[in-house]
Amino acid sequence: METWIARDRDLVWHPYSAIGADLPIFPVVGAEGVRLRLADGRELIDGMASWWCAIHGYNHPEMNRALHEQIEDFSHVMFGGLTHRPAVALATRLAALTPDGLETVFFADSGSVSVEVAMKMALQYQHARGEPSRRRFLAPRNGYHGDTFGAMSVCDPVNGMHTLFTGMLAEQIFVDAPAAGFDRPFDARELEPMRRQLEARGHEIAAVILEPIVQGAGGMRFYPPDYLRGARKLCDEFGALLICDEIATGFGRSGKLFACEHAGISPDILCLGKALTGGYITLAATLTTREVSETISSGNPGLFMHGPTFMANPLACSAGLASIDILLNSPWQQRVGDIEAGLRAGLAPARDLPGVADVRVLGAIGVIELEEPVELATIQPRFVDAGVWVRPFGRLVYVMPPFVISPEDLATLTAAMVRVVNAACPRVTNGAY
Numbered sequence: 001m002e003t004w005i006a007r008d009r010d011l012v013w014h015p016y017s018a019i020g021a022d023l024p025i026f027p028v029v030g031a032e033g034v035r036l037r038l039a040d041g042r043e044l045i046d047g048m049a050s051w052w053c054a055i056h057g058y059n060h061p062e063m064n065r066a067l068h069e070q071i072e073d074f075s076h077v078m079f080g081g082l083t084h085r086p087a088v089a090l091a092t093r094l095a096a097l098t099p100d101g102l103e104t105v106f107f108a109d110s111g112s113v114s115v116e117v118a119m120k121m122a123l124q125y126q127h128a129r130g131e132p133s134r135r136r137f138l139a140p141r142n143g144y145h146g147d148t149f150g151a152m153s154v155c156d157p158v159n160g161m162h163t164l165f166t167g168m169l170a171e172q173i174f175v176d177a178p179a180a181g182f183d184r185p186f187d188a189r190e191l192e193p194m195r196r197q198l199e200a201r202g203h204e205i206a207a208v209i210l211e212p213i214v215q216g217a218g219g220m221r222f223y224p225p226d227y228l229r230g231a232r233k234l235c236d237e238f239g240a241l242l243i244c245d246e247i248a249t250g251f252g253r254s255g256k257l258f259a260c261e262h263a264g265i266s267p268d269i270l271c272l273g274k275a276l277t278g279g280y281i282t283l284a285a286t287l288t289t290r291e292v293s294e295t296i297s298s299g300n301p302g303l304f305m306h307g308p309t310f311m312a313n314p315l316a317c318s319a320g321l322a323s324i325d326i327l328l329n330s331p332w333q334q335r336v337g338d339i340e341a342g343l344r345a346g347l348a349p350a351r352d353l354p355g356v357a358d359v360r361v362l363g364a365i366g367v368i369e370l371e372e373p374v375e376l377a378t379i380q381p382r383f384v385d386a387g388v389w390v391r392p393f394g395r396l397v398y399v400m401p402p403f404v405i406s407p408e409d410l411a412t413l414t415a416a417m418v419r420v421v422n423a424a425c426p427r428v429t430n431g432a433y
């Protein structure tokens with residue numbers, strides 16, 4: 001074991017990592033339910049759902065069966081000129097489940113690619129509609145939309161490290177994000193920056209792109225539904241499309257099946273990914289309206305110009321179908337509501353800790369925001385020693401556990417978060433937690 005871990009350090013890149021870095025890395029040899037099993041036999045309660053994905057937990061018998069059945073039929077065929085039942089069934093399902101008006105489906109192989117596809121759809125739509133000068137995107141700051149170049153260009157310019165790629169990234173238009181707080185009173189003036197940009201530069205703007213209600217990796221911030229409703233109205237008023245990136249929020253995470261439902265709006269283009277396959281295999285989807293699809297299809301060149309090699313991979317589509325069935329046949333709203341209550345109760349003691357700037361919860365998402373960035377090298381092993389898997393970034397210690405987590409495991413998870421944050425904050429002198 002030691003040798004292959006050493007080889008990992010030497011030659012395998014991890015997300016946002018350095019080769020040869022002296023950070024701890026934990027080898028996983030099994031995963032079942034909400035537990036990850038490490039090579040040394042320790043079991044960790046998973047707080048991350050593998051980055052929003054594993055909503056049903058790991059090694060789920062029905063998920064396994066769906067993939068086994070599909071693999072016995074065929075694992076992949078090209079999607080140019082061929083089709084198959086899993087793709088059509090999943091597309092039908094997604095069109096029915098998502099907010100009204102989203103009727104056509106483009107399958108992509110990762111969230112970032114689905115964002116590229118969404119942006120390309122908006123550009124081709126505006127071009128076909130006779131507005132080729134609309135070539136930019138407007139985005140709130142603090143957003144995260146993925147790591148490919150188009151997606152990066154609409155990520156928060158500071159968190160997204162735009163300066164590193166100056167000259168390579170398209171220059172987009174940013175407005176300050178709404179102040180944080182899902183339940184707080186909303187002041188319509190918060191939409192003024194977006195209105196001003198659309199008034200001044202609307203003729204350049206193809207679409208507004210945002211994450212509805214929950215800004216994820218760009219800061220784990222929640223904002224009021226009225227902001228989203230207002231953005232929808234402004235897009236209509238100024239002829240821009242609205243792209244909602246629900247890659248993180250889709251499939252129940254925020255308490256609604258899709259976060260757009262908090263505001264009762266439909267975007268023109270919707271990106272889905274992450275929990276789409278229950279965390280089994282990579283797949284994403286970009287949905288759009290008939291109006292956008294038909295305008296693109298009747299324009300010049302009259303084709304939508306994207307086609308990934310593994311488009312609509314049958315294994316992935318089968319996983320998507322099984323995951324949606326499992327979700328909808330489960331009491332998921334009750335579960336997410338119970339997790340929300342458990343997170344609120346369990347994380348509340350963190351509010352009083354020195355070094356804690358904020359504690360917030362929405363749906364099955366719990367966040368402790370610190371005043372200073374964590375030191376991963378010391379905090380990560382502490383979580384593992386506490387028997388939980390929590391992967392902080394920057395000033396954020398956050399969890400989004402599988403929906404099947406038990407109240408006991410959730411209590412263990414939140415108690416560990418409070419304890420580890422307490423121990424990690426340098427100014428703490430007592431050992432109360």
Ligand SMILES: *Cc1c(COP(=O)(O)O)cnc(C)c1O
Nearest residue numbers: 110111112144145146216247248
């Ligand atoms: C994770 C994420 C993406 C990127 O998805 P990948 O599958 O990692 O490419 C885009 N947008 C949001 C909101 C995400 O959370």
